[in-house]
Each structure stands twice: as structure tokens, then as C-alpha cells.
Amino acid sequence: MDERIRTILSEYGNLPVEVDKIRDDDDLYQAGMTSHASVNVMLALEDEFGIEFPEAMLAKGTFQSVAAIGNALGELIGA
Amino acid sequence: MTEGPTFRDELVAAGILVPTASDGIYGRSSVYEDVVAGIERLVNATAASDGTASYRFPPVMPRSVLEESGYLSSFPDMIGSVSTFSGDNAEHKRLMEAAQSGGEWTSFLQAADVSLCPAVCHPLYPTLGGTMPEGGRRYDVSGWCFRHEPSLDPARMQSFRQHDLVYVGEAERARDNRDRWLQLGAEILDSLGLAVEIVVANDPFFGRVGRILAESQRSETLKYEIVTPIHSAEHPTAIASANCHLDHFGEPFGIVTAEGEVAHSCCFGFGLDRITLALLRTHGLHPGDWPSAPRDRLWS
Numbered sequence: 001m002d003e004r005i006r007t008i009l010s011e012y013g014n015l016p017v018e019v020d021k022i023r024d025d026d027d028l029y030q031a032g033m034t035s036h037a038s039v040n041v042m043l044a045l046e047d048e049f050g051i052e053f054p055e056a057m058l059a060k061g062t063f064q065s066v067a068a069i070g071n072a073l074g075e076l077i078g079a
Numbered sequence: 080m081t082e083g084p085t086f087r088d089e090l091v092a093a094g095i096l097v098p099t100a101s102d103g104i105y106g107r108s109s110v111y112e113d114v115v116a117g118i119e120r121l122v123n124a125t126a127a128s129d130g131t132a133s134y135r136f137p138p139v140m141p142r143s144v145l146e147e148s149g150y151l152s153s154f155p156d157m158i159g160s161v162s163t164f165s166g167d168n169a170e171h172k173r174l175m176e177a178a179q180s181g182g183e184w185t186s187f188l189q190a191a192d193v194s195l196c197p198a199v200c201h202p203l204y205p206t207l208g209g210t211m212p213e214g215g216r217r218y219d220v221s222g223w224c225f226r227h228e229p230s231l232d233p234a235r236m237q238s239f240r241q242h243d244l245v246y247v248g249e250a251e252r253a254r255d256n257r258d259r260w261l262q263l264g265a266e267i268l269d270s271l272g273l274a275v276e277i278v279v280a281n282d283p284f285f286g287r288v289g290r291i292l293a294e295s296q297r298s299e300t301l302k303y304e305i306v307t308p309i310h311s312a313e314h315p316t317a318i319a320s321a322n323c324h325l326d327h328f329g330e331p332f333g334i335v336t337a338e339g340e341v342a343h344s345c346c347f348g349f350g351l352d353r354i355t356l357a358l359l360r361t362h363g364l365h366p367g368d369w370p371s372a373p374r375d376r377l378w379s
Contacts, residue, residue, distance in 0.1 A: 035295030035296070038237075038291060039288040039292065043288070055287075058291050059291065060295055
């Protein structure tokens with residue numbers, strides 16, 4: 001799952017740094033991901049994993065780090 | 080029962096607003112327009128002393144601006160598109176048959192290359208393509224906007240006016256200008272006898288993704304509004320706003336700073352119609368009877 005999240009981040013996150021260099025707990029917004037990019041990441045995650053983030057999860061915090069995204073997906077997929 | 084329609088009824092009864100068949104589209108009397116003119120003179124003087132380059136764009140703009148500015152993506156429910164007819168005689172006959180039988184004649188139209196302008200600073204950015212001088216540039220633009228929000232609330236008109244002060248250039252200076260104009264704007268509105276407050280705000284981004292964008296905008300304090308009671312003190316109305324755009328316009332319209340970075344921009348918008356309504360609500364429907372302070376500020 002981690003690989004798939006990082007692939008999506010490198011394609012849609014518009015990050016000025018290599019996604020490989022980002023640690024699981026690093027703040028993606030501080031790394032340069034804008035809110036518009038986070039929206040594209042969100043949509044790509046929904047496509048990739050066949051899930052839909054519920055209203056309550058449509059917040060900046062859900063996409064704050066690779067770990068946070070993993071946790072959110074874990075809740076939704078039950079993986 | 081809300082107070083909105085009541086204030087509207089007063090304005091209509093006094094002949095100050097003239098309702099039409101479409102909600103949020105009004106004729107305005109000379110009483111109303113004299114107030115707008117006074118506010119405009121005040122804002123023009125402020126802009127001039129701030130060294131802005133002044134431009135006026137019409138109420139329609141190239142449709143491409145809606146696409147490139149991201150407005151279509153973020154506020155699709157607000158847009159006003161323009162359609163035109165370029166058919167032949169046979170098409171015209173079919174159009175008229177539809178119109179005369181109460182059918183949908185607009186199906187014979189096609190989207191034009193212009194659309195209505197949703198925010199008065201939007202048409203400015205595509206004309207600025209290129210390099211800003213060091214320190215950036217300041218502009219002011221004023222004119223008519225359209226947002227598809229039909230409502231009986233006179234403070235929510237579909238066709239309304241804004242006067243924007245705009246800065247384009249380096250990122251830090253953009254935020255500084257925004258903050259400076261916010262204070263200046265609040266002082267101007269306060270000097271007109273309005274009880275104003277500055278609050279953090281967000282734009283009404285559309286849809287599911289809108290929630291994330293709105294939350295982001297608030298947490299980064301990219302938008303402030305100056306609010307004042309028009310209908311109630313509990314729910315004051317925004318009559319001006321101060322916005323940090325980051326590189327939202329600089330990027331798609333190819334504007335760069337003297338250092339070659341993507342330019343940032345900000346704007347401070349006076350809601351001319353809402354300020355007028357706030358003044359009429361606060362001081363009464365007869366400007367001749369207003370206190371001398373706002374009268375002097377607006378008309379002397």
C-alpha cells in the first residue's frame with residue numbers, strides 16, 4: 001500500500017522533492033504539497049483503491065503524511 | 080421570519096431598488112447610485128494615493144479566463160455563460176417556433192467565446208503576462224460581476240459591483256499588501272459609520288473537494304472578510320474581503336517576478352452594492368438625513 005500511495009504522491013502531489021526522500025511521518029504540506037494538489041491526490045487515491053473518503057475525512061489532516069494517508073485508507077479498506 | 084425580505088420590502092417600497100422578473104437582478108434609483116458614486120470616489124482617491132494603475136474592464140470577459148483561472152473548477156455553480164445564435168433562416172424559424180410555443184429556444188444557441196465576469200480582478204491577470212518589476216505592481220479595477228445565486232436577500236444580488244485593489248509581484252509583498260489594505264479598508268468603512276469586524280473566512284468552493292480547499296484557505300488565513308450587520312448582528316454580512324491568492328493567478332497566466340519566480344498576487348475588494356445596502360440599513364433610507372460624518376466622507 002505504501003508503494004501505491006507514494007506513486008500517487010509523485011504523480012499528483014506536485015512536490016518539489018523526490019517522494020523517495022520523504023519519510024512516512026513527514027508533513028507533506030511543509031514539503032510543498034498545496035491544497036489543490038492534495039485534492040488531486042485524494043481523487044487519485046479514491047480511483048486507485050476504489051474507495052470514497054467520507055465527509056468527515058475530507059480534511060487537510062487526512063493527507064498530512066504518508067502515514068496519515070495509510071491510516072485513513074486502512075480504516076476504509078479494513079486492511 | 081428572517082429580516083432579509085423585510086429590508087428588501089422597505090427598499091422596494093421606497094423605490095430605491097426596482098425588482099425584476101429575476102431574483103437578485105434590480106434596477107437602482109438615483110438615491111442608491113449616488114451612494115455608490117460616493118463610495119467609488121472614496122475608493123478611487125485611496126487607490127490613487129496608493130499609486131495603483133487604474134483599469135476598467137467590461138462585465139463580460141473571454142471564456143478562457145473562467146477555465147484558466149480555475150473558477151470553473153472551484154465555483155461551477157456560480158458561473159454565467161453567454162450563448163449566441165449563428166444559425167441560418169431555417170434554424171431561426173425553428174428557434175422562433177420553440178420560443179412562441181413556450182419551448183426551450185436556448186437549445187438553438189451555442190456557447191460564445193465570452194462569459195460573464197465573476198470577480199472584477201479576473202480579467203486583469205491575463206493582460207499582465209510577463210515580468211513584473213522588482214517590488215511588483217499595484218492596480219485597481221472596478222465593475223460589474225455576475226454570480227448565479229438567485230435570492231430574495233438584497234445583499235445577495237446576482238449582478239453586483241466590486242472595486243478591487245490588486246497587487247502582483249513577490250510573495251511576501253503580496254501578503255503585506257493584503258494585510259495593509261485590510262486595515263485601510265476597515266478604517267474607511269468605519270469612517271462611514273459602519274460597525275465593522277474583521278473575520279477569517281473562506282470562499283464557497285464547490286462539492287466534496289470544496290471542503291478541503293475551504294479548510295485549507297481558513298487555516299492559512301488566505302482570506303479575511305470585513306463584516307457588518309445588515310440583517311442581524313448574529314449573522315453579519317461580508318461587505319469587503321482581503322485575499323491572498325498565492326501563485327493561483329501568476330502560474331496559469333505566466334506572470335513572473337523580477338527574480339524569475341512565479342508571481343504571487345492579492346486583492347482587497349470593496350463590495351460596492353453591499354456597502355451601499357449597509358449604509359442604507361445603518362443610517363436610513365434618506366441619505367439627506369444621514370449624520371454629517373458619512374455624508375462628508377462620501378460627497379464633499
